[in-house]
Amino acid sequence: MPRFPLPDLSVEGILAGLRSAVSGIEFASFEVGVSSASTDDKAKARVSSISFLSGAMGKKHDANNFDLYLIVYLDRGFVEATPQPLHIYGRYNKFSREVAQTFHYCFRCRGRGRGCRQCKGTGKLSDNSVQEILEKIFIPAFEAKESKFHGCGREDVDVRMLGNGRPFVLELVEPKKRSADLDALEKNVNSTFGEMAAVHGLRFSSKSEVEKIKNAEFSKVYSCLCLAGGIMPEEAVKKLAGRKIEIAQRTPERVEKRRADKERVKQAEITSAVPLSGTEFRLEIRSSHGLYVKEFISGDNGRTRPSISELLGVPCRCKELDVLEIVLPGENGVSGK
Ligand SMILES: [Zn+2]
Numbered sequence: 001m002p003r004f005p006l007p008d009l010s011v012e013g014i015l016a017g018l019r020s021a022v023s024g025i026e027f028a029s030f031e032v033g034v035s036s037a038s039t040d041d042k043a044k045a046r047v048s049s050i051s052f053l054s055g056a057m058g059k060k061h062d063a064n065n066f067d068l069y070l071i072v073y074l075d076r077g078f079v080e081a082t083p084q085p086l087h088i089y090g091r092y093n094k095f096s097r098e099v100a101q102t103f104h105y106c107f108r109c110r111g112r113g114r115g116c117r118q119c120k121g122t123g124k125l126s127d128n129s130v131q132e133i134l135e136k137i138f139i140p141a142f143e144a145k146e147s148k149f150h151g152c153g154r155e156d157v158d159v160r161m162l163g164n165g166r167p168f169v170l171e172l173v174e175p176k177k178r179s180a181d182l183d184a185l186e187k188n189v190n191s192t193f194g195e196m197a198a199v200h201g202l203r204f205s206s207k208s209e210v211e212k213i214k215n216a217e218f219s220k221v222y223s224c225l226c227l228a229g230g231i232m233p234e235e236a237v238k239k240l241a242g243r244k245i246e247i248a249q250r251t252p253e254r255v256e257k258r259r260a261d262k263e264r265v266k267q268a269e270i271t272s273a274v275p276l277s278g279t280e281f282r283l284e285i286r287s288s289h290g291l292y293v294k295e296f297i298s299g300d301n302g303r304t305r306p307s308i309s310e311l312l313g314v315p316c317r318c319k320e321l322d323v324l325e326i327v328l329p330g331e332n333g334v335s336g337k
Helices: 011-022 039-054 130-142 182-193 207-215 234-238 293-298 308-312
Strands: 003-005 029-035 068-073 078-083 086-094 146-151 159-173 197-205 219-228 244-250 263-275 280-287 316-327
Touching (some): 011 078, 029 039, 039 068, 086 130, 234 263, 244 293, 308 316
């Protein structure tokens, strides 16, 4: 956090400190705090700061909803200015099986030093992510320090996110700019990175929407390219179409370390089943919130029952997975339940 020294502790000194602290920062509203051992000085400094910023500078004092938070440290002789986060809502598509949703440090070296063999020296879990792609455009546009990416759920790195995309909120931390042409930024992202990812429907959002999308329950439509361990009769595959299945799913082995091992009941509807070659077939599955679909295909060593492997009597696995649609409650009349 940059600190702007107070030339002296007089009212003029405080205003000079404030003037340099807010220079180059775009804000419409503010709040001021004062740090001092003297209650009297504190009150006086606050009153003159507020009247200066709202009077001479024409900004709005709003203690509940402010763009900029200023602290005048009378005791330490400087002013600190912290722009509040800015939130942008949109939906993203991910067209690559090598791009993750968010930035993550390598699990092994945690990004320290020069990385490790696991991450090929990058220090990162995946080379690129939707978050990093957006940062390249949004961080300079808003002169932000960094970003936080809040997705309405997530998909694995090797899963594409197609269709209408997945809702997200990009949080820009300490932005010095708060206005921009979001349509132009959207076009910039899509023309520069369109082979890997795209965004649409961008609009300014709020912290409360972050909570909303993080807690949303939704159903999903998947397209799964499945590979069977033996030749599959076409009829057996075709018979799966139209089936509605209640599934008892224990936490998959691959995520067991991160989530408590527990059995959950989920629903899936196989909306289409198309044989491709002797061992490959494609399923379209509409699943309830939180179904691990790869494990629904494989059976996860009996931890997901029934599974496609069990229904067909042949071990199967998901070779390629795409999310075709995220269906939020109230959309298309289908809820996540
Ligand atoms: Zn590493």
